[in-house]
Amino acid sequence: MADAGNAQAQFNLAVLYEEGRGVDADPSKAAYWNTRAVESEYPPALHNFALSLLAEKRNVEAINYLRQAAEKNFAASQYTLGKIHQFGIGVPENPDLAFQYIEKAAKSGLVKAQYNLGKMYRDGYGINVDDTASALWFEMAADRGYSKAQNSISSKYGMGQGVTRDDVQALKWAILAARSGIKGAIQKEEYFRARMDAEKIQKAEALAENFKKKK
Template sequence: MTKIFQCFALVSCLCLVSATISSAAYTQQQCDKFYFSAQYDEAFQCIEFMATEGDPQSQFNLAVLYHLGQGVEKDTSKTILWLTRAAENGHPNAQFGVGAAYEAGFGVDKDLTTAVMWYIKAANQGHAAAQTNLGVMYGNGEGVERNSIEALKWFRLAASSGSDKAKRNAEVLAEHMSHEEILEADAMAAAWEPVFADNANSLPNSSVRK
């Protein structure tokens, strides 16, 4: 079974303009223009302002800028700082990113139990990559007690969102499970409903590498 790994991808909108402008003038369109026209210094000022105001999407975007070194020098510690703040504020891509960081030991001490915790938070919001990785963690007993039924449930859910990797993982895992176990996992997947954080922005599945 394989997992999904990805660099933090800038997704959805960049929601600010330069902090030297009145906050009333901030528009999504202006911020998009700064970033997508490669005006990274201006984009950084916008994003940093909104991130410090507590906007989860901007906190995630700021982590991306620190990770890529766009408009600011690369800084792993600040990448993790802002990624964690966004994750704590319910941002599913950030939760996935923090989970991946703890699993790989990127900018933090490797901690599989903590990785599972963050994958669960993102998976519960319907994040297909987190669901796939969580399935592998349950399937292998990494950071959590091994549970094939729980693993298959998460693979089924990720596969239903279009993840080919999760679909392949489910097929491989099911070959080693009883018919009753498969039925139980499928029933759990069918009954599952996403639990969105109150202040989280839903993100498109196109941000997930399949």
């Protein structure tokens, strides 16, 4: 299929050679097939090639390939461009563009973009502060099992910021974040437990125990 020009097959073959899956690892063959997929403008290949260029500090070229993939709605490239504009990597820092790209990636379903969009709304980076929108995106990522978002939405419920205060939900999310080793989550869990009665604690523990990630 790759020989016949199928870009997805070319990219997958590059990954197999890169990782040595089913064949001996062969970086030269991996590069050859990824280049073929890049020539076909296959978004994952464009993205991976851009990352290799970023590693070599060839930022301008990398951004060009990322933009090509982002225009094809490839969420990982949209997110990476957002971070590039946020931290001024090879370009001046641009909060507005950073927000626009990360918002696109979040709406495309990239969970870490959803978490970062929540942070942007929380901090007023590239957009006006909006506690309700921040909580919405944090909870969306938290529901999908993203631990940092679980820690953040726990605080939102604990303070009633952007959502109605709910100690049960706050403790549930703190328990889940603590299980993943998120810094400060254990202390947060202890704080919520100290201000809750036994019945509410038991309810929160049950919710945490029965939590299942949403797709």
